[in-house]
């Protein structure tokens with residue numbers, strides 16, 4: 001009982017002290033000129049905002065891999081090979097991107113924590129090109145799929161597509177690595193990756209001339225390609241451009257997976 | 267015979283094909299359908315014809331927009347299969363039940379499909395026989411079926427309704443709005459009402475998700491004081507919340523029965539992500555059947571009245587509040603009827619921008635086809651959803667299908683030591699010669715040597731006009747007066763260009779009305795004889811509805827009067843007088859849509875420098891502004 005009483009008194013004491021303090025503080029605040037007060041508040045809130053935004057911007061490195069290339073080159077098959085290790089019943093022309101965040105099928109049995117990969121398969125139909133511009137800025141790596149079987153017929157169109165990608169602002173600025181993937185190598189008549197690389201370089205070289213002429217008009221590419229006065233080679237690109245082979249249909253996609261893991265660390 | 271039926275995702279993964287039919291298709295009809303029809307905003311059409319060596323196919327399709335699925339049937343054109351639409355919509359409905367985005371294999375659908383196909387064939391047969399008798403008869407029959415067994419019967423009901431209603435309509439988007447219509451028409455469909463409900467139920471029965479199942483029950487039970495709700499709850503505890511939502515909506519919404527359908531579907535979608543889908547399916551299969559029967563036998567008269575009262579009540583309460591609620595809840599599945607006002611407004615807006623009516627109509631159909639059944643996102647209005655879809659469609663159309671890098675093509679031709687030949691065609695007075703000169707000027711600026719060919723041997727003064735331009739630009743001109751056949755003049759001009767090493771030959775032709783048979787024949791001859799690298803259609807940006815007629819007739823005549831099996835058509839468009847049209851930029855859209863050819867140049871003034879490329883983004887912005 002006694003203790004209780006005493007305790008009550010104590011509490012009352014404290015609270016009066018507190019009230020006193022608060023009063024003093026308020027008086028003090030009143031003495032400060034308002035301009036100064038506002039400035040202090042502004043500084044305080046700005047710093048918090050700043051700290052917060054740093055938090056936000058220093059996000060994890062992107063884990064997005066974008067599959068792109070002409071229609072029929074085998075992107076969707078590749079997407080499902082990466083995800084499920086199977087091309088299921090086959091594919092038809094895509095009308096919308098396929099997108100998924102998953103652990104690569106080949107790594108599914110691995111132990112330990114593996115970082116999933118966010119893969120986007122952008123349809124090749126040129127009417128859907130605007131979609132590509134949306135996803136390029138997100139990419140940690142870009143796989144440009146080329147049909148090695150029917151390459152010669154598509155060479156020019158593929159080069160034009162590749163030109164647009166290699167001169168795209170985000171690709172150049174962020175130095176997004178590009179893998180040129182010669183697909184469908186399960187067939188013996190497929191062209192070799194060396195042949196394809198050379199042909200693409202040749203075509204891109206020509207495009208460089210005509211495209212830079214066009215830039216006065218509407219379709220202005222943001223950046224020019226390669227070094228002026230020198231024959232174009234992929235090694236001149238700011239970003240890393242490599243060539244690899246694969247067969248999506250039969251699941252020989254080790255080189256793509258290697259590329260993905262190089263740029264999206266497990 | 268059906269050649270093939272495929273179910274695939276919009277992403278392009280084939281989920282199911284009929285192995286039993288198993289015919290290898292000749293050519294690639296599906297890819298062609300997607301590339302040249304579905305991706306070209308022509309999916310509002312009823313069917314698509316595909317010809318390959320040794321095959322003439324007709325393709326029909328339907329979308330399930332909410333699930334992002336496409337259903338395509340392929341059959342020999344000569345067969346005029348009547349049941350295809352019916353079958354497609356049934357397949358769609360049945361497949362939607364078992365679809366799970368996580369799954370990629372659906373072997374169990376083989377059996378279902380067999381059944382569906384047999385039924386569809388039988389119905390088509392019946393319909394053929396009893397055509398003059400019409401609906402009532404088939405209605406009666408349907409009901410007979412319905413009593414036979416819940417789920418099958420249910421399906422028959424629905425699809426027959428579809429068939430009777432619109433026969434061979436390619437819309438295929440059966441049940442939703444059709445049922446809606448039925449309800450909206452009045453209460454005379456009391457009997458139908460309960461039957462329809464039964465249909466929905468039947469669906470939920472086999473449906474892989476509990477959510478839909480319960481909501482449905484609920485709607486039925488609600489009118490009976492919700493006696494059975496607790497059983498439902500026991501089985502699927504989750505549903506509670508959903509149930510409440512539905513209830514509220516029912517009260518506030520303006521047309522009860524369609525909403526009923528709506529919400530079923532809505533919840534449907536949600537349930538899909540559910541993992542224990544399959545268990546639920548099995549557990550509930552039978553019990554649902556039971557309830558269904560109870561309901562359909564009891565409630566015919568009751569529900570009739572109920573609906574009547576409710577619709578009156580709802581009519582009062584409807585308005586912005588309900589739509590507001592819907593937009594906040596953000597879960598209503600879009601129906602054709604919901605889309606219509608927004609689409610109508612959009613169509614009118616496009617038409618004020620001078621888009622040909624026919625084109626605006628087709629675009630709206632296509633947008634509608636791509637949105638029907640989709641769920642409205644939270645805090646969005648139908649109109650903004652429609653607008654966004656339209657914007658996407660417009661960008662898609664106006665984005666050139668092939669490269670329009672002429673300079674690259676010129677260089678390619680140069681490598682082969684051939685001149686690059688451009689033929690300018692179009693109706694009278696659109697500014698062919700003037701813009702030909704502008705193109706010449708632009709080419710000259712890029713160090714390409716140009717030659718003009720004066721092949722307008724029809725209109726007096728045309729040659730002189732071109733000569734003036736040639737002199738000003740200091741480029742050679744090939745002319746042969748007025749007497750000669752323009753096709754021959756062009757040929758000689760090209761030969762001359764080869765001799766003097768010109769990189770490009772720009773061929774001016776006489777302006778001609780699209781209906782002028784002799785002149786069109788002459789043009790076709792010129793094009794076929796010289797096989798130019800580019801047939802450039804010059805059109806006025808001022809034209810409205812006529813744009814469609816001009817371009818389609820030009821293309822048609824070029825094709826008809828051609829002697830070769832693969833006729834040359836219009837490859838590109840030059841739009842003139844673009845500076846005079848303010849925001850009425852619709853002609854660009856109409857022309858591109860009709861011909862599938864890109865706008866390669868835009869003429870926008872009097873001087874040689876007034877030639878631009880089309881800015882797709884700004885055009886789309888203007889069109890929708």
Ligand SMILES: Nc1nc2c(ncn2[C@@H]2O[C@H](COP(=O)(O)OP(=O)(O)OP(=O)(O)O)[C@@H](O)[C@H]2O)c(=O)[nH]1
Pocket residue numbers: 069070071072073074075076077078090091092093094095122123124125183184185186187246247248249250278
């Ligand atoms: N022989 C062979 N064929 C392949 C391979 N990969 C894909 N294909 C075939 O190529 C065709 C097109 O493949 P998709 O993956 O659908 O092509 P895509 O790149 O997604 O095409 P779009 O969706 O139109 O952009 C299909 O018929 C595949 O069977 C491969 O590695 N080898």
Ligand SMILES: [Mg+2]
Pocket residue numbers: 075076077091092093094121123124277278
């Ligand atoms: Mg694809």
